[in-house]
Amino acid sequence: xxxxxxxxxxxxxxxxxxxxxxxxxxxxxxxxxxxxxxxxxxxxxxxxxxxxxxxxxxxxxxxxxxxxxxxxxxxxxxxxxxxxxxxxxxxxxxxxxxxxxxxxxxxxxxxxxxxxxxxxxxxxxxxxxxxxxxxxxxxxxxxxxxxxxxxxxxxxxxxxx
Numbered sequence: 001x002x003x004x005x006x007x008x009x010x011x012x013x014x015x016x017x018x019x020x021x022x023x024x025x026x027x028x029x030x031x032x033x034x035x036x037x038x039x040x041x042x043x044x045x046x047x048x049x050x051x052x053x054x055x056x057x058x059x060x061x062x063x064x065x066x067x068x069x070x071x072x073x074x075x076x077x078x079x080x081x082x083x084x085x086x087x088x089x090x091x092x093x094x095x096x097x098x099x100x101x102x103x104x105x106x107x108x109x110x111x112x113x114x115x116x117x118x119x120x121x122x123x124x125x126x127x128x129x130x131x132x133x134x135x136x137x138x139x140x141x142x143x144x145x146x147x148x149x150x151x152x153x154x155x156x157x158x159x160x161x
Contacts, residue, residue: 022103024152026106028144028151029099029140031147032144033099036140039139041097042094043136044136045086045087045088045094046094049086050133051128051131052130052132052133053133056084057084057086057129058125075089087121092117093110093114093117093118096111097110097130107130108130109130118130
């Protein structure tokens, strides 16, 4: 008859297959999804104007450093000019970000309804406009740690039950 130690050892061994641990990490991220998305959209892109590689968001291969003269004028007229690229005019793009879950990673990108806009912006500003900076990845680790501890503790006690 299995005792508590045997059950604990079996539960620890089952974590080694990786799937359960990946599921726990993804569940911890889901539990904090809104906060994690805001790290990317509000903190990183809107407030700091930086890409996932830490570089300032600016058109690459273009003669102007921030916006074209016409678009800068349009943002100023609408009261939205902030002196840096923030990828926010209507809010549609940043408000549509969602997390895609995989066993070995997560990705952040606009939802399917805004995929064309996201594609255009990636072409114009670079693929790195979507994704987390190293600093935000460290923040995500801190955010999910309490939930992950709770799940691990429960799993080690009870297994998949």
